[in-house]
Amino acid sequence: MKLPKIRELIEAIKAxxxxxxxxxxxxxxxxxYKSFRGQPKFNEDYCVGCLACEQVCPAKAIDHKDIKNGKTxxxxxxxxxxxxxxxxxxxxxxxxxxxxxxxTNEWDLAFFDRSKAFETIERELVLCxxxxxxxxxxxxxxxIVEKIGELSFSNPTLYQTRLKELGLADDNLIASIKENAxxxxxxTLCAHxxxxxxxxxxxxxxxx
Amino acid sequence: MDILxxxxxxxxxxxxxxxxxxxxxxxxxxxxxxxxxxxxKGPPLLQPFYDVVKLLGKETxxxxxxxxxxxxxxxxxxxxSISIVAVxxxxxxxxxxxxxxxxxxxxxxxxxxxxxxxxxxxxxxNPLAAQGASREIKLILAYELPFLIAIALIVYKAGFxxxxxxxxxxxxxxxxxxxxxxxxxxxxxxxxxxxxxxDIAEAETEIMSGPYIEYSGPLLSVFKxxxxxxxxxxxxxxxTVFWGGIQFHGWELLWxxxxxxxxxxxxxxxxxxxxRVRIDQALKFFWGFCTVLAIIAFVLAVIGNTxxxxxx
Amino acid sequence: xxxxxxxIGPYHPLQEEPEFFMLTVEGETVVDVDVxxxxxxxxxxxxxxxxxxxxxxxxxERICGICSTSHPFxxxxxxxxxxxxxxxxxxxxxxxxxAEGERIHSHLLWLGLAGHFLGYxxxxxxVWKLREEILDVMEIISGNRNNYAMFKPGGVRRxxxxxxxxxxxxxxxxxxxxxxxxFKAVRDDPVIHARTKGIGVLTKEASINFGALGPTSRASGxxxxxxxxxVYGAYHEMDWDMIVTNNGDVFDKVVVRILEMFESVKIIKYxxxxxxxxxxxxxxxxxxPGEGIGTHEAPRGETFHYVRSDGSNxxxxxxxxAPTFMNLPTYKATIKxxxxxxxxxxxxxxxxxxxxxxxxxxxxxxxxxxFNGKELIRLSQIKTQTLKQKLGVKETSLEKLxxxxx
Numbered sequence: 001m002k003l004p005k006i007r008e009l010i011e012a013i014k015a016x017x018x019x020x021x022x023x024x025x026x027x028x029x030x031x032x033y034k035s036f037r038g039q040p041k042f043n044e045d046y047c048v049g050c051l052a053c054e055q056v057c058p059a060k061a062i063d064h065k066d067i068k069n070g071k072t073x074x075x076x077x078x079x080x081x082x083x084x085x086x087x088x089x090x091x092x093x094x095x096x097x098x099x100x101x102x103x104t105n106e107w108d109l110a111f112f113d114r115s116k117a118f119e120t121i122e123r124e125l126v127l128c129x130x131x132x133x134x135x136x137x138x139x140x141x142x143x144i145v146e147k148i149g150e151l152s153f154s155n156p157t158l159y160q161t162r163l164k165e166l167g168l169a170d171d172n173l174i175a176s177i178k179e180n181a182x183x184x185x186x187x188t189l190c191a192h193x194x195x196x197x198x199x200x201x202x203x204x205x206x207x208x
Numbered sequence: 209m210d211i212l213x214x215x216x217x218x219x220x221x222x223x224x225x226x227x228x229x230x231x232x233x234x235x236x237x238x239x240x241x242x243x244x245x246x247x248x249k250g251p252p253l254l255q256p257f258y259d260v261v262k263l264l265g266k267e268t269x270x271x272x273x274x275x276x277x278x279x280x281x282x283x284x285x286x287x288x289s290i291s292i293v294a295v296x297x298x299x300x301x302x303x304x305x306x307x308x309x310x311x312x313x314x315x316x317x318x319x320x321x322x323x324x325x326x327x328x329x330x331x332x333x334n335p336l337a338a339q340g341a342s343r344e345i346k347l348i349l350a351y352e353l354p355f356l357i358a359i360a361l362i363v364y365k366a367g368f369x370x371x372x373x374x375x376x377x378x379x380x381x382x383x384x385x386x387x388x389x390x391x392x393x394x395x396x397x398x399x400x401x402x403x404x405x406x407d408i409a410e411a412e413t414e415i416m417s418g419p420y421i422e423y424s425g426p427l428l429s430v431f432k433x434x435x436x437x438x439x440x441x442x443x444x445x446x447x448t449v450f451w452g453g454i455q456f457h458g459w460e461l462l463w464x465x466x467x468x469x470x471x472x473x474x475x476x477x478x479x480x481x482x483x484r485v486r487i488d489q490a491l492k493f494f495w496g497f498c499t500v501l502a503i504i505a506f507v508l509a510v511i512g513n514t515x516x517x518x519x520x
Numbered sequence: 521x522x523x524x525x526x527x528i529g530p531y532h533p534l535q536e537e538p539e540f541f542m543l544t545v546e547g548e549t550v551v552d553v554d555v556x557x558x559x560x561x562x563x564x565x566x567x568x569x570x571x572x573x574x575x576x577x578x579x580x581e582r583i584c585g586i587c588s589t590s591h592p593f594x595x596x597x598x599x600x601x602x603x604x605x606x607x608x609x610x611x612x613x614x615x616x617x618x619a620e621g622e623r624i625h626s627h628l629l630w631l632g633l634a635g636h637f638l639g640y641x642x643x644x645x646x647v648w649k650l651r652e653e654i655l656d657v658m659e660i661i662s663g664n665r666n667n668y669a670m671f672k673p674g675g676v677r678r679x680x681x682x683x684x685x686x687x688x689x690x691x692x693x694x695x696x697x698x699x700x701x702x703f704k705a706v707r708d709d710p711v712i713h714a715r716t717k718g719i720g721v722l723t724k725e726a727s728i729n730f731g732a733l734g735p736t737s738r739a740s741g742x743x744x745x746x747x748x749x750x751v752y753g754a755y756h757e758m759d760w761d762m763i764v765t766n767n768g769d770v771f772d773k774v775v776v777r778i779l780e781m782f783e784s785v786k787i788i789k790y791x792x793x794x795x796x797x798x799x800x801x802x803x804x805x806x807x808x809p810g811e812g813i814g815t816h817e818a819p820r821g822e823t824f825h826y827v828r829s830d831g832s833n834x835x836x837x838x839x840x841x842a843p844t845f846m847n848l849p850t851y852k853a854t855i856k857x858x859x860x861x862x863x864x865x866x867x868x869x870x871x872x873x874x875x876x877x878x879x880x881x882x883x884x885x886x887x888x889x890x891f892n893g894k895e896l897i898r899l900s901q902i903k904t905q906t907l908k909q910k911l912g913v914k915e916t917s918l919e920k921l922x923x924x925x926x
Contacts, residue, residue, distance in 0.1 A: 004708045007701050008481040011646065012245045021247040021649050033656070035681070037663035058575035087578050087669040092677065103663075246645035335524055339860070404639050405711060413637045413864050416532070482711050484639025486861045487548065489714050 032105050037086045039106040040079060042121035047100035049075050049123030049137030053090035059083050062090060066125060066134055073125040075137055081109060082117040096143065126161055128190035130197075135190045138165070156186045157194070222298035222456075224291055227440060228433060231294075232256040234472060235436035241476045256436060263429035271422045274333025282331060283423070283430040286324030289317045290434050294441045297372070301454045306373040314372070314445060315359060318400065321434050322348050325409065328431075329419025340418020343487050344409035347399055350491045351406075354498035355396040358389035361506050362449055365513070376453025384520055385512065388505040390450050392498050394471070397442045398478055399490070402435070405482040406490055443471040523551070526860060528867070530559050537874040541851075541867070548859050553852055558881030560874060568838040573599055573807055576835060577671050580825075583840060584876040585666060586629060589622040590818030591840065591876070592671035594825040597752060597814030599673040602807055602829050608799045609754075611675040613791045616754040618662065618670050619816065620784040620791075624695070625654045626819035627777045627784075630871045631702070634774060637864045638715055643702070650698050653691045660684050660691075675801030685792050692785055699785075703778045716771035720854040720866030723768055730850045733843045734821025735776045736870045740768035746817035758790045770862075770869045777871075807831070818843055820871050842876035 023030065032038065054062040054077070061083040065076045079101070086103065094100045111117055123137040135141070138161060145152040145162045152158040185197055217223055235256045243250030270276050293314050300306050322344055329341030365386070366375050380386030399406035410418045423431060447454060447467050454464045485493065512520025528541040538559035544552040564583050568576045580591045593615060600607060607615075628651040635643030655665040661680055662668035670676050706712055722732065727740035737744055743764045747755040763779040765772040809831040816823050821843030828837040847870040854866050882890040891899070 002708045003704070004710055005481055007705045008642070008709075009477070011701060012477070012480060012642070015245050015247050015646075016241075018247070020244065020249040021652075022249045033660050033663075035660060035663045035678075035684070037669070056575070058571060058578040085578060085667070086664065088663070088677070089575075089578075089669075242641075246642050247649050248645060335526060338524075339526065404641075407639060408861070411639060411861065413639065414861050415526075480642045482640065483635070483643075483709075483715055485711060485714060486859055488859070 030107075032107055034105075036105050036107065037088050038104045039081060039109055040084065040086070040088075040090055040101050040103050041106075042077070042079065042101050042119065043099055044121065045099075046094075046096040047077075047121055047123070048096050048139040048143045049077060049121075050095055050100075050140045050143075051077070052093045052095055053077075053101050056089045056093040058087060058089060059085045061085070068125075068127075068132075068134070071127070073127055073134060075123045075125050075134075077121050077123070079119045080117060081111075081119060082114055126157075126188060128193050129187045130189060130193045133190050133192070135188070157188045160186075160188050217299055217302065218295055222302055223295045227291070227294040227298060227437060231433070231436040231438075231440040232260070234439045237469075237472060238439060238476055238479075241473065242480055245476075245480045256432075260429045260433060263432065264426050266425035268425035268427055269422075271332050271334065274422075275331045278327055278331035279422075280427065282324045282328030283427050283434065284324075285327070286321035286434045287430050287437075289320035289324070290437045290441055293317045293445070294437055297441060297444050297448055298454075300372055300376070300448070301456050306371045308371050310372050311359070311363070311370045311375065311449070315356070318442070318445070319348065319352065321438060322400065324434075325419045325431075328423065329409075332419070332422035334422050336415045337419050337421050339415050340409045340411075340421070343415075344419065346487050347406065347408055347490060350494035351396040351399040351498075354392050354494055354502045357499065357502035357506060358392045358396075359449065361385060361389045361502070361509055364506070365509055372448055372453075376448045379452035380450050382519070383509070383512065385505040385509040386450065388501055388508075390446070392502050392505075393446055393450070394474060394478075395498060396494075397446065398475060399494070400442060401438055401475070403475065403479045405478075405485045407484055408487050408490060411484055439472075439475075443468050443475070446471055522546070526863075528863065535872075535874070539872075539874045541863075543855070543860065543863055545860055548861070550855050550858055550860055550863060553855050555848060555851065556881075557848075557874065557878060558883070560878045561880045562875070562878065565838050565840055569835055572833045573673055573829075573835065576838070577673070578669065580840075581667050581669065581671075584842065584873055586626045586873065587622065587818045587820065587823065587842075587876065588667045589619050589671070590816050590823045591825070591842075593619055593753075593816040594814040594818075594823040595827065595838075596671050596673045597816065598812040598825045598827040599804075599807060599814070599829075599835075601812030601814055602810045602827065603673075603804065603812075605674065605802060605804070607675055607802060609796045610679075610798045611800045611802075612752075613754045613795050614661075614676045614678075614680055614800065615671065617680070617788050617791045618658070618668055618676075619753065620787045621654055621658050621661070622668075623784045623819045624781050624788075625651055625658070626871075627781050628654065630777060630819075630868075631774070634865065634868055637868045638712070640712075643705075646698075647702065650695060650702075653694050657688050657691045660688055672801070673807070674804035675799070677801075679800050680792075680795065682795075685795075688792060689789065692788060696782070696785060699778065699781055703775075706774060706778065713771065715862075715865065716774060717769060718767075719770045719862050720858060720869055721767065721769045722850050722854050724766075726850065726853045727768065730853065731846045732821070732850050732870075733846050734817065734819070734871075735763075735773055735780065736821065736847045736850060738762070738764050739772040739776045741766040744822075746815050746822050750815065752816075754791055755787070757794070758787060760787055770865055773869045820844060820873060821847060840876075842873060844870070844873045844877040845879075848872060848877065 049064075051062075051064055054064060061080045063078045063080065065078070067074055067076065088103050090101045091098050091103050094102075123139055126135045126138050126141060127133065128135055135157060141158060141161045142165055145158050148158075152162065189197065219225060233253075233256070236251065236253055239255070240250040270279060296306075296310060296314060300310075326341045326344050326348075329337040329344070362375060362380055363370055365380060365383075366378065369375065381390060402410055410420060415421075420428065420431060444454070447464065451467055455461070508520045511517065524545050526543045526545050528543060529535060530538040530540045540556040540559065542554040542556070543550050544554075564579060568579050571579055577592045577595060580595045581588045583591045628647050632644040632647035632651070635641065635647065658668060659665050661684070662670050662678060670678055722730075722736065722740045724741045726732075727737045727742050732740065732742070733744070741764060743762060745762050747753070748762050760783045763776045763783065765776055807829045809829055811826065811828040814825045814827070823843060824841040826837070826839040827835045830836045850870060851867055854869075855863060858866060884890055
């Protein structure tokens with residue numbers, strides 16, 4: 001049936017009665033749906049500092065910096081909140097049960113100073129005992145140990161870090177091992193130095 | 209003292225200032241109701257005032273091409289003419305006098321804002337403004353014919369009296385011809401106000417506000433005030449001529465406010481339930497449909513008068 | 521009669537994006553139009569070549585804010601075409617749901633804008649309010665109102681939670697009555713008829729000649745729809761109608777789009793009710809060398825993607841053709857002889873999306889175009905020749921034939 005303008009009028013009157021659709025935002029906080037993809041946040045308990053998220057990030061919003069300070073070093077992972085596109089790839093790629101970096105429901109992200117638009121997380125790094133270069137974050141090594149179980153005893157870097165973490169191996173114990181001829185094999189080593197020590201029969205200390 | 213009192217009447221109450229304030233408030237009502245119909249919240253009460261004040265504080269940019277003198281003069285012409293109409297209409301019930309032929313003065317002055325728009329648009333030297341101005345000319349030609357026939361009908365019914373005092377004494381809405389001419393004038397008023405479906409001259413999505421395109425700052429605010437004054441003046445004119453006029457005492461005042469709001473709401477409803485028509489369609493509508501209807505109403509009125517049928 | 525030039529653009533309240541249309545006008549009648557593009561080139565194709573296959577989807581998604589599913593859909597189909605794999609059934613269903621949801625929101629957005637261009641702001645606001653519902657559905661499924669980040673070569677990134685399905689159904693049911701009201705209002709309104717019927721007619725022949733796509737062609741009686749013509753997604757699993765009308769004017773384009781929304785609601789509901797179990801992702805490890813094409817029926821028409829891989833991690837060549845690229849030239853056929861007041865609605869009727877379709881154009885400081893089609897072909901031939909000489913490829917017999925050599 002042709003009813004020109006009648007439906008519009010009914011809808012208009014309905015609109016007047018129902019009232020505005022506008023949400024009362026500042027007074028009534030907005031809660032997004034559970035699946036909402038908001039600001040990704042690092043989780044201090046789970047993140048192992050492996051940089052898988054940096055690898056997959058399509059917007060290059062995740063970056064890191066390794067800072068070496070004498071015998072200790074730390075890795076700072078940055079998440080730039082202004083370049084982030086909230087795609088959730090970091091969460092999907094996270095090796096720590098997808099919990100190391102997780103999308104939150106946070107959406108109210110306006111800020112004034114762009115130079116401060118980042119979040120960080122710090123991870124302690126393990127250094128090579130010979131050349132002093134960076135091997136991996138301590139938590140990452142521990143994560144590998146946990147994954148591979150007793151197989152980790154084939155690799156001194158892994159089990160030493162693990163034992164140190166458990167408090168079973170202190171410096172005294174390690175010093176006593178060092179008396180042996182091939183003590184360089186039982187050290188926390190970077191990949192390069194491990195290759196060196198495996199291929200050559202050199203003792204790093206004596207040079208023979 | 210008489211001159212002083214007249215001055216107060218003209219400038220303060222019920223003249224210029226009162227009318228401007230009521231006009232801006234009416235434009236707020238328009239915006240608010242429009243917003244609510246569209247499920248929006250709408251502006252706060254004082255928003256039209258804020259707009260005017262903001263525009264007054266802005267820079268006026270004059271176009272390089274085109275006539276600067278006319279460009280500045282145009283908004284003032286429209287503003288002054290519509291202010292005079294408003295004062296005439298509002299002063300009449302207060303001092304209870306009018307002069308012979310003030311109806312014709314009012315009808316003439318009501319066309320001036322549109323002419324001012326044409327002059328301003330043409331003076332700005334912008335092709336889109338010129339387009340808008342030419343559309344406005346066509347629109348005036350279109351709606352003035354049925355508008356004047358409808359007014360002439362009322363004059364005929366009042367026994368060829370052309371002063372507002374006589375016309376305002378009677379309500380014409382009791383007769384068929386009166387209702388028809390009221391509807392026609394309502395549609396013409398819609399076109400005079402430049403509201404949808406007849407906002408052809410300033411179609412934002414077609415010619416970017418047309419004649420207004422080069423206007424900025426105080427000059428634009430003068431145009432805006434003119435528009436909101438028209439939003440008040442035209443319904444008041446309709447009430448005066450068609451609907452028993454205005455009285456400023458007791459319940460009559462409330463009755464006037466109700467009449468005004470009814471006409472305002474009708475205008476807003478038409479505005480919000482229609483798309484914009486094209487200029488040729490508007491021309492066809494006014495010259496065809498409306499004019500024919502107005503002539504029919506006139507014939508009905510003549511028949512009613514000759515044979516003494518009251519309801520015609 | 522004196523001819524005046526009325527510019528639409530580069531910046532115009534009618535357009536959300538910069539594009540330049542020069543209308544030559546006699547009085548109120550448009551006699552000619554010159555379309556100039558190139559104001560918004562973003563180099564998406566090159567950007568895509570710099571990312572890995574997986575990351576590219578996020579760049580592709582941002583070609584268009586409205587078709588943020590269509591482009592990834594076509595792209596992932598192109599990548600899967602290289603490998604020659606079939607996506608799991610559940611992933612197909614989820615893809616279809618997302619694509620159809622996007623069609624609803626895009627058509628609603630267009631309907632609102634069409635109302636706005638006609639000066640009918642009430643419809644504009646009502647429709648955009650209605651659009652909130654479908655955007656909510658998209659947020660429930662994908663976690664965002666737009667840029668869904670659902671597609672990946674080999675499947676989808678997120679699964680639909682079965683607990684959300686009743687809520688999604690409720691929201692879809694909310695859309696239908698209002699949509700019906702709007703459809704009937706448009707069908708009956710004499711003023712809308714006056715503004716849209718017989719305006720900007722694209723005849724069937726012109727539609728075929730210009731290669732118009734999507735609703736623009738279907739309104740002219742050309743029954744082509746990638747969803748029906750090829751087998752992909754879950755479209756062939758259910759019954760739905762292709763909406764075809766015959767007049768080709770603005771009114772028919774409105775009707776086609778509104779009726780398509782009902783079909784989309786139908787498709788989404790079917791998919792949600794018959795969602796198969798199983799994997800949602802093939803977990804593609806590497807993409808072999810080769811080339812593939814992918815198409816998808818975007819809200820505006822067929823989106824076409826061509827991807828070439830050399831076996832490495834990222835595409836070597838990625839070519840995008842958005843539907844507006846084919847639809848925009850029809851403006852030349854539809855606008856001539858119409859009133860200038862109708863210019864905006866006729867242009868809007870093809871639902872133009874300039875950013876997606878943008879091509880680079882080189883101009884000198886006076887605005888003259890430096891390279892036309894012929895010259896570009898010549899440049900491309902020279903490039904091929906030098907490449908061949910470098911690689912030492914001999915002339916093929918076909919080329920000899922073309923060049924007229926024995």
